[in-house]
Each structure stands twice: as C-alpha cells, then as structure tokens.
Amino acid sequence: AQSVTQLGSHVSVSEGALVLLRCNYSSSVPPYLFWYVQYPNQGLQLLLKYTSAATLVKGINGFEAEFKKSETSFHLTKPSAHMSDAAEYFCAVSDKGGSEKLVFGKGTKLTVNP
C-alpha cells in the first residue's frame, strides 16, 4: 500500500528565501507523484506531477520537484519565495495503473514573512 510522509506541518521562510518542502513516499510499484497547493478557502490545484519521465519536474509558479528513487523522496523547491506562495501544500502518490487509490500527505502549511 502506498503512503506519504510530509516532514514538517508548518514551514516558515522569509520573502526571497529558498522554499523546501519535504515529501517521502512508500510504494510497492513505480508511483505517480504529485504536489498540490491549496489557498485559503479554495480547492486544490495541481502544481506538478511525476509520471516516470524526467526526474526533475517543473511546475507552475516557479516550483520544481526532483524524484529520487534511492531516497524515496519527491521534495518541492522554489528558489525565491513570494508572499503569494503562502498556502498549504500536499504531496500525493498513486499506484500507476494499479488500484487507483490516491494517497495524500497530511500537508505542510507555508508561511512567507516579509
């Protein structure tokens, strides 16, 4: 069964600083991996996804993530934080072509300080 662990339920950075949100996954088969963002009082929107092509994935709003199979990680980064990045971020894993279950992490709330 798949599982996702997001390290740090809250992360705080200064505007202009590096954003690093950590995600480790567990899957018995090659996974699909996703990062979603949720702004206050809104639904989730897809930031980026890994579906077994390039291991470095670029997403919207300057975010990127690197799939590292040896570390079972899919950390999300952005070189320079902007105030508008303040939101909650969710990592998710699905069983590629398998059970169709989709498992989300518990989320990391990002605060950006001026």
Next chain:
Amino acid sequence: EAQVTQNPRYLITVTGKKLTVTCSQNMNHEYMSWYRQDPGLGLRQIYYSMNVEVTDKGDVPEGYKVSRKEKRNFPLILESPSPNQTSLYFCASSAHRGWEKLFFGSGTQLSVL
C-alpha cells in the same frame, strides 16, 4: 468552462438525517473520486469510480455510499450521518488512470450536530 461542481457549499444537519452531496463534471472524465479533509490529516480518499457503474472503496469508506449511474455525476450519500463525519469534502475528476491530473470541486463544508 471545464469544471467540477459540488453542491451544497455548506451544509448543517443533525445526526441520522440522510443527506446527499452532489458532484458533476463537464469534461467527460472517466475517473471521479471523493475526499474528506480534516485538520492535521490531509485529504483522505473515500470512494472512487473508474467509469459508469464501477466504484471502489478508498481509505475511509465507512459510513458513506456512492453511485455512478451517469458519467458526469458522482453523488456522495451519507445514510445516517454522525458527528465524526463533520468535515470538508471534495469531489474530483480525472481523464487519466493514476489520477494524472485531478480537477477539484470547490468543496462542501459539512457539520453534523
């Protein structure tokens, strides 16, 4: 405009009173799913559907029912709601296996008293 529409946006009910939360998508997607979001727990999948008349349990299906009689609709039914089902619910759909790109509805905030 491509969208997933959930209704109602807010719902307050009492224990044991059957309710239905509707979900409709206009993208002809085969895959649809329901999630609940609770503070500190993230999103958890309740049920999913891979096509008309094909549904399966997610991680937290107890106390919920679904049906998929038409491709566009995937209602969530709580036959006898209990206070532990107070939560924020999201419906989502995808054209792709493995949930390659999910389109989410705006959410339904349910309170069961």
